[in-house]
Amino acid sequence: MSREKFRFEICANGVESCLVAQAGGADRVELCAGIPEGGTTPSYGEIKQARQLLTAGSTHLHVIIRPRGGDFVYSSLEAERMMTDIEVARDLGADGVVFGCLTPDGDVDIPLCSRLMKASEGLSVTFHRAFDRCRQPKKALEDIISLGCHRILTSGQAPTAEQGIALLRQLQEQAQGRIILLAGCGVNEKNIARIHQETGIREFHFSAREPFSAGFGTIEVSDDEFGRRLVTTERRVKDTINALLNSIS
Numbered sequence: 419m420s421r422e423k424f425r426f427e428i429c430a431n432g433v434e435s436c437l438v439a440q441a442g443g444a445d446r447v448e449l450c451a452g453i454p455e456g457g458t459t460p461s462y463g464e465i466k467q468a469r470q471l472l473t474a475g476s477t478h479l480h481v482i483i484r485p486r487g488g489d490f491v492y493s494s495l496e497a498e499r500m501m502t503d504i505e506v507a508r509d510l511g512a513d514g515v516v517f518g519c520l521t522p523d524g525d526v527d528i529p530l531c532s533r534l535m536k537a538s539e540g541l542s543v544t545f546h547r548a549f550d551r552c553r554q555p556k557k558a559l560e561d562i563i564s565l566g567c568h569r570i571l572t573s574g575q576a577p578t579a580e581q582g583i584a585l586l587r588q589l590q591e592q593a594q595g596r597i598i599l600l601a602g603c604g605v606n607e608k609n610i611a612r613i614h615q616e617t618g619i620r621e622f623h624f625s626a627r628e629p630f631s632a633g634f635g636t637i638e639v640s641d642d643e644f645g646r647r648l649v650t651t652e653r654r655v656k657d658t659i660n661a662l663l664n665s666i667s
Contacts, residue, residue, distance in 0.1 A: 419460075419498075419666050421663060421664065423620055424454045424620045424621070424622070424662065424663075425445045425446060425482065425525075425620065425622075426444050426445050426446070426557075426622055426624075426655075426658075426659050427444065427445065427446040427447065427448055427480070427600065427602075427621065427622065427623045427624075428442075428444045428446070428447050428448070428623075428625065428626060428650060428655060429447075429448050429450060429453070429457070429602070429623060429624065429625045429648060430447040430449050430450065430468075431450060431453045431462075431547055431625075431648065431649075431650070432464065432543055432572075432651070433464060433468045433471060435447070435649065435650035436449060436468045436471070436477075436479070437471060438539065438584075438649075438650045438651060438652050438655065439470070439477070439655055440472055440473065440477040441652045441655075442472070442539060442626070442651075442652040442653075442654075442655025442656045442659070443568060443655060443659050444477065444655055445478065446477065446478040446479075446480060446513075446639060447468070447472070447477065447478070447479060447480065447482050448480045448481075448482060448516055448544075448623065449464065449465060449468055449479060449480070449482065450482045452487060453465065454487075454597070455483060455486070455487025455527070455548055456484075456487050457482045457545070457546075457628065457663065458482065458484050458485065458486060458487060459481070459482060459483055459484055459485060459503050460481065460482070460578070461505060462510070463471075465479075465481055465506070465507060465510045466510050469510055469511040469512065474511070476610055478513040478575070479511070479512050479513050479514075479516035480513060480515060480516050480542065480544060481503075481507040481514075481515055481516065482516045482546065483500050483507070483515050483516060483517040483534070484516075484517065484546070485499050485500060485503070488516055488519070488522040489526045489551075489616075490519055490548035491519075491520055491521065491522050491527075492519055492527075492549060497519075497530055497533070497534075500517065500534060501533065501534065501537050501625070502536065503537055504517075504536050504537045504541075505537065508538075508540075508541060509539075509560070512541065513541065513542055513550075514542030514543060514544065514568075515538050515541055515542075515544075516543075516544040516545075516546045516571070517531075517534055517543075517544075517545070517546060518531075518545045518546040518547070518548025518549060519531050519534070519548065520548050520549060520551060520610060523553065524551060524552055524553035524554075525552065525553065525554070525557075525558065525561070526545075526552065526558050526561040526562060526565075526597075528561060528565070529611065530634050531545075531562075531565050532565060535565050535566055535567070536567050536596050540627065542568050542569075543566070543567045543568050543569075544567065544568065544569045544570070544571055544600065545562045545565075545567045545570045545571070546571045547571050547572060547573065547602070547603065548647075549562070549570050549571070549572045549575075550572055550573055550574075550575045550576075552575075555575055555585065555589065556589070559589055559592055559593065559597070561666065562597065563593070563596050563597050567597065567624040568591075568597065568598060569597060569598035569599065569600045570599055570600065570616065571588065571600045571602050571623055572589070572595060572599060572600070573586075573599070573602060573603035573604070574586035574589070574601075575662070576601070577604070578589065578603050578604030578605075579601040579603050579604055579605050579613055580604060580605075580609045581604075583612075583613060583617055586599065586601060586613070586617040586619060587616060587617045587618070590617050590618050590619055591618075595628045598621055599617075599621070600617050600619075600621040600622070600623050600624030601613055601617065601619045601621070601622050601623065602622070602624065603623075605622050605623065605624040605658070606624060606626075606654075607654070607657040607658040607660075607661040608661070610622055610624075610627070610662045611660055611661055611662050611664075611665035611666075613661055614665075614666075615665070619660070622658075622662070624651050624658055625648075625650060625656055626646065626648050626654035626655040626657075627648040627649055627650060627651070628654060629647070629648060630647055630648070630649045
């Protein structure tokens with residue numbers, strides 16, 4: 419199976435991570451702010467600069483549309499902001515958007531998602547890991563297909579995609595090519611080959627991050643204060659991609 423059969427998406431927490439992802443061979447980046455909250459909508463400036471610096475047509479830029487962390491049940495005011503953020507992402511040249519909305523009962527919010535899909539016309543749409551909070555994942559899969567989304571980012575409703583292999587396999591079989599499953603959360607160079615082999619999934623979402631500290635001279639700071647942070651590295655992007663490709667060569 420050739421490289422062209424797979425797609426690798428990097429969860430990028432800034433323009434720098436986008437560029438590292440591109441250098442490492444990623445096909446796509448999902449640009450997010452607020453990674454500790456699970457990802458929130460990045461700023462206008464972040465999206466604009468990422469689009470200017472990424473190679474158009476080569477590395478696709480997808481922008482998460484999520485006004486806050488926490489649950490995926492949105493108020494009417496939040497919904498209006500999401501509509502505006504989709505318009506901004508489009509105007510700035512994004513190739514796609516990423517969102518997911520649920521009802522208080524844990525079902526896909528069809529009315530709101532339908533509005534967002536209409537606003538996203540012409541863009542590639544990923545339904546994000548709100549899917550992993552759905553009470554009936556197989557019904558949710560059908561609902562998301564009916565909306566016209568292009569892919570679902572999921573860990574198989576488990577803490578990591580590796581732990582969710584059983585459900586991922588079932589969902590992949592159920593989808594029958596009608597929608598792309600994008601396996602994400604905890605995907606790395608040690609498990610990506612196994613996830614593919616046991617599920618048949620061919621799109622993967624990962625961060626490829628490593629600890630980094632700019633240093634503060636003689637000032638001592640703790641990791642959770644102003645010191646070490648996690649950044650995407652070209653080496654880990656390449657290592658993860660190669661771990662899968664080498665396993666099928």
